[in-house]
Amino acid sequence: MKRNKKMSPEQLNKRKAIIEAAIEFFSRRGFHKTKISQIAKAAGVADGTVYLYFKNKDDLLINAFEDLIGEKLVNIQNRIEHEASAKDKLLKFFDYHIELFTEKQAVARFLAIELRQSPDFYKSYPDYEPLKKYLDYLKNLADEAIAEGDIRKVDTVALSYLIFGTMDFLLTEWSTRNQKFSLQEKKEQIVDIVNHGIGVN
Amino acid sequence: MKRNKKMSPEQLNKRKAIIEAAIEFFSRRGFHKTKISQIAKAAGVADGTVYLYFKNKDDLLINAFEDLIGEKLVNIQNRIEHEASAKDKLLKFFDYHIELFTEKQAVARFLAIELRQSPDFYKSYPDYEPLKKYLDYLKNLADEAIAEGDIRKVDTVALSYLIFGTMDFLLTEWSTRNQKFSLQEKKEQIVDIVNHGIGVN
DNA sequence: AAAATATGAATGAGTGCTCATTCTGTCAAT
DNA sequence: ATTGACAGAATGAGCACTCATTCATATTTT
CATH class of the missing domain: 1.10.10.60 (Homeodomain-like)
Known part of the structure; x- marks a missing residue:
């Protein structure tokens, strides 16, 4: 074949x-x-x-990741679509991200931790697309929200890093600490901080 | 021996x-x-x-991490000490964290990526101290800053996750993308967002 | 429509290599 | 003479990957 x-x-x-x-x-x-x-x-x-x-074990990992993150992103995009403003979409993103990754806790660990165990992952894929797409989607939402005047004019790349990095770490902590704290609640607290961080006034 | x-x-x-x-x-x-x-x-x-x-390779990794993060934390604490307020300390934390980890780029990768490649790391060390200490230090600074009335009353655990997670991801991106962007600048943009996020008014 | 042949997907036991770890002997210190 | 640190060769377990073979399906021939 x-x-x-x-x-x-x-x-x-x-x-x-x-x-x-x-x-x-x-x-x-x-x-x-x-x-x-x-x-x-x-x-x-x-x-x-x-x-x-x-091709080999690494290739299998890469492909699994691709399938997975692609599917998740599409899923999030679909559900987010009907939100009125880009800002609302951006804020909903937290919910859906967490929701989708909690649903299958294994997936959260996979993305947050295991993926990084492929030694060649980052090296072989300097411009690796799926993660980039995910980040770009966030960035674009933020750009729109700025254009719509709903959030401050912040560096949207920085914002996408902040959102993804924080969610990633939150999920890592949560899953490695055996869900000892409420993910929902911490998420809300984080959203609160970010929301203020990008607020117009 | x-x-x-x-x-x-x-x-x-x-x-x-x-x-x-x-x-x-x-x-x-x-x-x-x-x-x-x-x-x-x-x-x-x-x-x-x-x-x-x-004892074995994993044990070596653990010990290396312990030494390293302990040393870095002490180093940051020392340099931060003379700042006037807890809020200033908190903001300086970003600078020193980045500074110390940029200095030795290898170290950044080590902490941000490679450490997670020890399969037993998280499992064996559910309450693993060094990282916890790092996070606790951040949390305590934030608690002080709130007590001093310099920042909003936010969830300080959430804030510590946000800061560490974002810095971690920022460094990961920066080092895996071959330093294609200015770390300093992105850091400043992130600080700007966080700063607004926790601002009193 | 049956038999003969071709195709290429799928199998899974076997291979070979890579290290983490152990072991045995040496050396230095007291 | 004894103890403990050390060197580095030897070990062997683990596992990704290969490849000779089988099997199922399609195609051609009669």
């Missing part, structure tokens, strides 16, 4: 099964502790089959 | 040499790609000697 060629529906299913199994294991056991054989077994395919769909 | 027993000065030096070499390699090549033999060589000791000072 040739990778990057169009696949039959069954092949797409198989690919998806592998990715889902990979996310599940990476999330729960970590990248380095997950064996290809485990993923293969969970996906109901043979070890070798994994290599028909992905 | 018994670990955790008092060591001779030479032994302390050797320990330090190993830790410094470890930080250097972990920072540059990543935890998993760094071989004990490399660290040993760089530190001028034999492979086996590393195991006289540290």
